[in-house]
Amino acid sequence: MDTMHALGQGFAGAMTIPHLWWALAGVTLGTAVGVLPGIGPAMTVALLLPVTFTLDPLSAFIMFGGIYYGAMYGGSTTSILLSTPGETASMITAIDGHMMARQGRASAALATAAVGSFVAGTLATIALSFTAPLLASVALRFGPAEYFVLSIVAFTAITGVIGTSVVRGLISLFLGLLLGLIGIDPLTGVARFSLGLPQLLDGIDVMILVIGLFAVGETLFQAWRHGRDEPHVVPLHDFSGMSREDWRRSWKPWLRGTAIGFPLGVLPCGGAEIPTFLSYMVEKRISKHPEEFGRGAIEGVAGPEAANNASAAGVLVPLLTLGLPSSATAAVLLTAFQQYGLQPGPLLFAARPDLVWTLIASLYLGNVMLLVLNLPLARMWARIMLVPRSLLFASILVMASIGTYSLNRSVLDLILLYAVGAIGCAMRVYNIPLAPAALGLILGPMAEQHFRRAVAIAEGDYFVFLSRPLSATLVIVAAILLCAPLWLRRRATASP
């Protein structure tokens, strides 16, 4: 009842005209930066910090919350239309979303992403309001051993994106793992495979790999395969949004995506990409038409987009209750709290309940605004698919180059981008799936580091993963997840 009362107070605070205006400005700006590749929400909030300093903290945080949620909505737009993810968390959307767009169903794909983001964002914000302190204390019980087992579970997501040939999928995965090796080993400070180039010491940015493989690789592949010949008859474009059938197929993935995304967002181990991969795998596993995945299945857009937004809300749980930043944006938000002389941490809820609850209330309102903003935009954006092929691909390359260059302002990154693009094109030619490489690059370093940390803390005992109760439980869950589908398939083939 206390929570309800506090939340009511928060809504009262957020429902003033200036606060609503700042929320609207935030979500608009957030959507815009989400659409642009290379400029993430972290960068935007950092850029706006000095500008907003003359505002009262409440207005500033309402705007920052809007930017944060808005960027998660906007990231999917370029993924679907141009196969160029605006944020790494929406790269899995590029697979089926872009296929839908090429079949003339861009509007439906964008709409399911927007509604899915709204459903997930709202449900996750409700979970944030009512269970935050409890969840945060559970999250703290996860140590390196648990995170290692968790990343192994996440590796099973590869089965969702591996394609039809296991060897080809594994080549892609190992390519990603290989690229993930480059750079300083954070545990010892030893540089590995950096070829003596200082620019490679921090490793290869996931954005470069994703934009290179998906955007540049796709452009080169289309040129290589079709050149000036129009590849196929342009399908009839449908700008009406989601059909009844689309709704029927989308609502369950939205809910499942939320259930996967929110808890993983709460865990302070970073990475909004993992829940999207897991959601995609789950949707493919339980779908009655797994063969449609990769060819424009709407579930492959609805699930991951919901997971993405739910995890974004999850990240706020450790940030608001413990002062723990578990993503780059959260770290910048933490700085913003400090700039306003607020102590982010366990005492924030007690010290400034007005601020926290108004912020949370404004997240609800921001979600509604984003839905209102993005549904009409979806129809507008979808018309981009009517632009001639030549101009579309040329714009993709220019956007890819500016997105990559603005990451670190390094020409070497640009060269890497095009090199990765060439690899991506070759992979397409030889039917090697692209997504496992991205999965490998993200998960590989994570799994390795947590493994070594866990063993170091346990003074070299490799059985630490089985002797800790929580990690042992996770091992059992992982084993079930891995073996159940095999067993089910065997039973299905045994009794046709």
Added chain:
Amino acid sequence: MVRSLTLLLALGASAVAKPVDADPMYAHLRIIAPAGPGGGWDQTARAMQQVLQQSDIVETASVENIPGAAGTIGLARLLGAERGKGDVTMVSGLIMLGAIASYHSPVTLRDVTPIARLTGEYEVVVVPAASPYRTLTDLLDAFRARPESIAWAGGSAGGTDQILAGLIADAVGVSPRRVNYVAFAGGGESMAAVLGGQVTAGISGLGEFAPQIAAGTVRVLAISSDARLPDVQAPTLREQGVEVVLENWRSLVGPPGMGVEDRARLDRAVAAMVSSTAWQQMLRRYGWSDRYLAGAAFARFVLDEEARVASILDKLGVVAAPTAGPASVGFYPIFVLAGFALCVISLTLSAVGARRDADRSPLDRAAADAEDRPSQFRAVSLIALGIAMNVLLLERAGFVVASVPLFWLTARAFDGQHPRRDVIVAVALSLGTYLLFARLLQVSLPAGVLAPWL
């Protein structure tokens, strides 16, 4: 959308602009933060930006983030592209010295123009609230008895946190190589490990743990300052018999080859900044102490710190991680390389087998079909030419000049019919994108030869 962006930024700009009463020393000052947004160097740069503008020392200031390799990428940029410029300064500090030493960086802090040390932040040793160790003595007794049993969490290897762990070990007569130091990627991760009791103790900057100390979720055993601080209830390392003082200082440097006047102007601007009330407020807000030290004294200080850091990193050696077995630094790369090689071999074998085999699987047949289809060399070479020009021209001639040929040649690859229309679109799109990113979003992009007009 663009309109609301402009509106928003205009609103912000009007709020920041102040009536000019004194003549600002700079029309525009560029501050380089050699790290991503959110970290200590970025915070320092943005705090400076704000104070310099508010107190009318500069008319406008901008912050450029050049992240990478603990600041040494930014340092290399300062020594290269920024050489001799008078309107640029870069944030630097103790961590950069550690990085220079441990990565054997070809560029060092001796090569730049030293300006001043600005702030300092002390380090704290903390344990979880439920820890059995009540005092530093308890912890160090257990540490002396069996060093490996104490897992210390902190920031990345070679950083201030690990240096402090090494200094403490050295001071109590344990070889720094035996410190079981567990490096975490960010402050958040290491804090989570301490709060959750995953490790025995944690080392971090005071600012990061101050809220947790205030809330009583962690217990502070020691602080690395010379004497007790007024607002932190923590005993120093020295008063508990560990002769170690360590401060994570942050400073400002200028590019090499600065003119005498340029340097004097920057010195004056920094001196005016640190004496302003706005700067003092900023220090309190972040919990930094004022450690302003300029000129030759600062240059000497850097040399002393460099020697100290090099010596402790030398003693730490390659960290006391296992040198063999699955948890060593070299195991995982071998695993990945072997796995990759295996996959490539098996794919090659199956491809060769399939070619001989009359009864191909549908998938291999599809792949073979793909190889047989005519490929468009002309289209790909046009794009490759565009890419090459883009890479070569970007920093030499600017973003707009580099993007036009990329756009036009790519369009040529897919369409032979509208060369003139495509030129117009190429110029319009490149210019529009440049203005959107560089003017509206303040992302610095090379303007190149068009700089006078943009």
